[in-house]
Every structure is written in structure tokens, then in C-alpha cells.
Amino acid sequence: MRIAMFYHSLISDWNNGNAHFLRGIVAELLRLGHNVNVYEPENGWSYNNLIKFHGNNPIEDFSKSFPHLKSIKYRLADFDLNVLNDMDLVIVHEWNEPQLIRMITQHRKSNTGYKLLFHDTHHRCACQPQHTQNLDISSFDGVLAFGKVLADIYLAKNWNNNVWVWHEAADTNIFKQVNDETRKSDLVWIGNWGDNERSQEIQEFLIAPSCDLKLKANVYGVRYPSKAMKMLSNAGIQYKGWLANHKVPHIFQHHRFTVHIPRRPYSQLLVGVPTIRVFEALACGIPLICAPWQDSENLFTPGKDYLMAENGSEMKKQMKKIINEPEFAAQLAEHGRKTISQRHTCAHRVTQLLSICKQLDIDINTEKKQSAKKEKINA
The missing domain is CATH 3.40.50.2000 (Glycogen Phosphorylase B;)
Structure with missing residues (x-):
């Protein structure tokens, strides 16, 4: 699959627990042969605070520790949504600017070539429901909620009828048994x-x-x-x-x-x-x-x-x-x-994600995608 993922930050985990799970999921998708582009804002709050308090060393350390994980920085003012045209799946995390979320949902309405999922890993929809309600969740093809209680809120408020419980998990390539x-x-x-x-x-x-x-x-x-x-x-x-x-x-x-x-x-x-x-x-x-x-x-x-x-x-x-x-x-x-x-490993969660993709009629056959890409290049 060709996947685009919009998250607050892949690089910085300074007060950003979402980066933990994201790294494990992306690593597993890449291992399986999928093409993954992770987009994060150029001046994200977590990234800026990491540099403010610790300098560039953590950024360099991340690159050495995760050479396979890279993100694409964007500026909201001039972000070209046409990059989504060739995608099979687009996942937008809850911690994104509402303007970006609106831009992507509008793009999805006129571009049916990909499926769009909303990923929620926060208590905001329970504490500040008006915020979530204003995001036009119904325009997404489905919601990934990190707990059943969260999924039930989406269903009860009729924000979206396609809701899957997608729990977080451990990246066991990093988190291993200790001595x-x-x-x-x-x-x-x-x-x-x-x-x-x-x-x-x-x-x-x-x-x-x-x-x-x-x-x-x-x-x-x-x-x-x-x-x-x-x-x-x-x-x-x-x-x-x-x-x-x-x-x-x-x-x-x-x-x-x-x-x-x-x-x-x-x-x-x-x-x-x-x-x-x-x-x-x-x-x-x-x-x-x-x-x-x-x-x-x-x-x-x-x-x-x-x-x-x-x-x-x-x-x-x-x-x-x-x-x-x-x-x-x-x-x-x-x-x-x-x-x-x-x-409860990230590999388990990717298996579940691929099952969800099948339910959405997304072709998850990486070999077929790669073969078609080679034929296009050789043509």
C-alpha cells in the first residue's frame, strides 16, 4: 500500500507519547513492504520544545537510532494536497491543526482514490466534545479509536458509523526484556x-x-x-x-x-x-x-x-x-x-490495520503494487 500519515511528530517524543506507537507502526509497515510517508508540521510544538531545551543532539540521536524512520515537514500555508492523489490510505491523527483536517476532508470529497481514517488517542472528545464535533468526522471513511469507551462516544454522537477499536501497543523491537x-x-x-x-x-x-x-x-x-x-x-x-x-x-x-x-x-x-x-x-x-x-x-x-x-x-x-x-x-x-x-505488539496492531483496510476494499498486496510500479517505470 501507499500510505500517508499526518501526525504531530515522528521525530520528537517530548511530551508526545503518540510518537512511541507511530514509530512502531511505521517500522512494521515498512518491514512488510508498504510505502509510508509521515507528515509533520515544520514548527511543531513538541519538536520546537525538544530543540529549545535540549538542542539538536536528540534529533541527531533519533536519526542514528531510527535510520529507517523519516518524516516530511510541511507548512500549512503552502501544503500541496495533490501528494495524496496516489495514496491508497491516509491516516490523520487527532493532534493536528483543525485547518489541516478540514483541508484533507475537503480533498477527500473530490478524490475517491484513497480511504481516509481518523486516529484518536486522546481524551479530548470526552472532555471537549465540541472540538471533535467541529472536525467534520463524518467525512472520514472511518475512525481508529484507542479504546472501546472512545469508540462508543463516536458512535453515540453519530460522528461516524465506521469505528474500530485500535489500541496502542509496544514496539518490541525497542522494548525488550531487561537484565x-x-x-x-x-x-x-x-x-x-x-x-x-x-x-x-x-x-x-x-x-x-x-x-x-x-x-x-x-x-x-x-x-x-x-x-x-x-x-x-x-x-x-x-x-x-x-x-x-x-x-x-x-x-x-x-x-x-x-x-x-x-x-x-x-x-x-x-x-x-x-x-x-x-x-x-x-x-x-x-x-x-x-x-x-x-x-x-x-x-x-x-x-x-x-x-x-x-x-x-x-x-x-x-x-x-x-x-x-x-x-x-x-x-x-x-x-x-x-x-x-x-x-499487544505493534505487529499485532498492523495486522489489525491491514484487516481494516480489507474491509474498506483497499488492495494491501505489496508485491502487486511494487510490480505495477516497476512496469510503469520501464514503460
Whole structure:
């Protein structure tokens, strides 16, 4: 297939978790022989902040770490939509300028040669439904929603009748089992501050129990206000700042366990959506303890893939269990890792995407496409 994908950024994962899944999906599509063009804005917010705070080194590191992944920068003012004319499939992510989304839907109305899908991985449609309603979702050939609760919103509001649940997953080419012989620290949490969407939860499920147990703990992420960094410091937790996502497995290797602290919209509004950090942690074979979230879609097996803690007291108890029972911790980690490898890799999600394409009558035969292309060149 010839695929065009419009996302906020492929290159920068600075406060941009969507880049994690995108990289894995694109890599798998390329491996299968599909032609993929990823478009991102020339001056995207995440990309600009990455350079602002860290210079060009992360960009160079990305190119070395992902030589097969490249994006096409565009300016909205002079973007030529004719590049879509030869596509079989166009996927537009939710985090794009509304103007771009409108431009593409208008182009699709007069160009029937490709199918157009909307990919939603955010809680905005639940918290700010008017924003999503204004995007003319009905002009898309379908919607890829990263959770059933999100898909149900699209169907209930009659925004689009073709909606598929397309969960995020781990890129297991990057997120692999770690070696527990070098675990010198206790706890690591990798997550951004979250616009006050989980400030209280971070205090209850991370800072307080870590302080009480006097753990050797580290935190990675961005947008932490000075007050938050002081809270971490007072609890004996080291704040390490931004971490390139492909380096996460190396960090996990040096810690005994990690935690998942969902933002409030995901624990209260979009129940059943774990976000990608859960998939990535389990793929690395590190024991995981989760603050409250409801796995309503039975993606995992609580108690076997990870431990749950309903409150700070339970979190402290579960942390002690992981520390004091290494054999149990190893079994937990291995069960979680196997669940990912069997059900939740980017390869699984690409298989599902190709099945969706068949339902949309898209020809996914790469050999046929490549053969036709060679004949056209030789003509």
C-alpha cells in the first residue's frame, strides 16, 4: 500500500507519547513492504520544545537510532494536497491543526482514490466534545479509536458509523526484556507532570510511599513545576528530566519496579484505556504496580501481569511485596512480558490495520503494487 500519515511528530517524543506507537507502526509497515510517508508540521510544538531545551543532539540521536524512520515537514500555508492523489490510505491523527483536517476532508470529497481514517488517542472528545464535533468526522471513511469507551462516544454522537477499536501497543523491537542483574535502584517512574490531571495521584501513589519506604527512586519526564520538583527532592526522589523514549528499556534495566499513574480523565472518563506506558513497561519485563484504572476490555490479567493499588496504603504494601519477594516479582514480570508478546505488539496492531483496510476494499498486496510500479517505470 501507499500510505500517508499526518501526525504531530515522528521525530520528537517530548511530551508526545503518540510518537512511541507511530514509530512502531511505521517500522512494521515498512518491514512488510508498504510505502509510508509521515507528515509533520515544520514548527511543531513538541519538536520546537525538544530543540529549545535540549538542542539538536536528540534529533541527531533519533536519526542514528531510527535510520529507517523519516518524516516530511510541511507548512500549512503552502501544503500541496495533490501528494495524496496516489495514496491508497491516509491516516490523520487527532493532534493536528483543525485547518489541516478540514483541508484533507475537503480533498477527500473530490478524490475517491484513497480511504481516509481518523486516529484518536486522546481524551479530548470526552472532555471537549465540541472540538471533535467541529472536525467534520463524518467525512472520514472511518475512525481508529484507542479504546472501546472512545469508540462508543463516536458512535453515540453519530460522528461516524465506521469505528474500530485500535489500541496502542509496544514496539518490541525497542522494548525488550531487561537484565535484572544490574537493578541497583528500587523505583523508577517515567511520566510527565500532566497539567494537574494527576498531581494528587503522584503525591499519593509515588511520592508518599517512596518516602515512607526510603526507596532509591528516580523520576523522568517534563513540565514539572518547581513546586513538584521540590516535593520530589524532599521525599528523596531524584528528578532526571526528559528521557528519549528509545532509552527507556536501558533505564528499566537498573530498577526493580515501576508504577503506572493514569491521568484523571483516563481513570474516570475513558476507563479501559491504559495508555502506552503500560504496554512498554510490561514488554521490558519489569514488575509494574498500577494506581487505579479499570481494565474493562480485559487487555491484561491484574495480579498476574501487574499489581493494583487502590490507594496510597495499598501502593506501599505492593511496593514492599515486590522488594521482599524477588521470585514473585520475577514471575509477575515474566507473565506481563508474555502477555505483550502474545497480544499487544505493534505487529499485532498492523495486522489489525491491514484487516481494516480489507474491509474498506483497499488492495494491501505489496508485491502487486511494487510490480505495477516497476512496469510503469520501464514503460
